[in-house]
Amino acid sequence: NSKVIQTPRYLVKGQGQKAKMRCIPEKGHPVVFWYQQNKNNEFKFLINFQNQEVLQQIDMTEKRFSAECPSNSPCSLEIQSSEAGDSALYLCASSPGRVSNERLFFGHGTKLSVL
Amino acid sequence: GQQVQQSPASLVLQEGENAELQCSFSISTNQVQWFYQRPGGRLIGLSYIPGMKPTGKQTSSTVTKGRHSSLTISSSQTTDSGTYFCVLSKNNNNNAPRFGAGTKLSVKP
Numbered sequence: 077n078s079k080v081i082q083t084p085r086y087l088v089k090g091q092g093q094k095a096k097m098r099c100i101p102e103k104g105h106p107v108v109f110w111y112q113q114n115k116n117n118e119f120k121f122l123i124n125f126q127n128q129e130v131l132q133q134i135d136m137t138e139k140r141f142s143a144e145c146p147s148n149s150p151c152s153l154e155i156q157s158s159e160a161g162d163s164a165l166y167l168c169a170s171s172p173g174r175v176s177n178e179r180l181f182f183g184h185g186t187k188l189s190v191l
Numbered sequence: 192g193q194q195v196q197q198s199p200a201s202l203v204l205q206e207g208e209n210a211e212l213q214c215s216f217s218i219s220t221n222q223v224q225w226f227y228q229r230p231g232g233r234l235i236g237l238s239y240i241p242g243m244k245p246t247g248k249q250t251s252s253t254v255t256k257g258r259h260s261s262l263t264i265s266s267s268q269t270t271d272s273g274t275y276f277c278v279l280s281k282n283n284n285n286n287a288p289r290f291g292a293g294t295k296l297s298v299k300p
Binding site for chain 2: 078109111117118119121124132165167169178179180181182183184185187
């Protein structure tokens with residue numbers, strides 16, 4: 077069973093507002109992923125970290141999001157100026173990140189509604 | 192292009208029936224993960240190849256020649272209803288894990 081904790085479960089924001097969500101990965105998992113799942117069940121990779129360093133991110137994330145995974149603090153993903161199209165389920169996953177084991181463990185997600 | 196293709200897109204079963212969900216990859220892989228999700232629910236890991244045997248006596252999964260995986264649901268129950276996702280966890284390009292579009296399963300009593 078996954079022990080990834082995401083907060084808040086639900087987030088409602090107006091257009092133009094900031095939207096911040098947090099994730100506590102499983103203990104001992106150095107790799108963290110953020111995905112966006114839309115209402116059509118399509119998953120979009122946003123960004124991933126190994127420890128505190130960004131490994132990969134898409135253009136949208138780089139331009140509109142702020143994300144970090146500080147040591148000894150939850151990881152966070154923040155939309156700087158929310159748009160209606162950002163309404164989605166934001167999923168955080170952690171992984172042992174070993175060559176022999178890259179299994180993903182997901183949190184419950186943060187459901188963002190942008191009004 | 193689409194790297195992970197799942198079929199069928201949707202499936203309706205009568206309770207007790209078996210189902211085999213399919214996943215194919217445009218690139219070779221040796222790490223595949225299957226997840227289950229109810230609407231609004233958490234993604235629950237069902238199996239991870241290699242290493243994790245499927246959870247639940249009803250499921251089994253395989254990977255064939257690095258390009259294909261299947262998940263078998265045996266003796267389906269209404270509680271198996273939901274969406275099943277196949278995830279390509281590892282590829283030679285070191286891209287982030289890729290999700291299929293899912294198979295939506297409905298099990299009728």
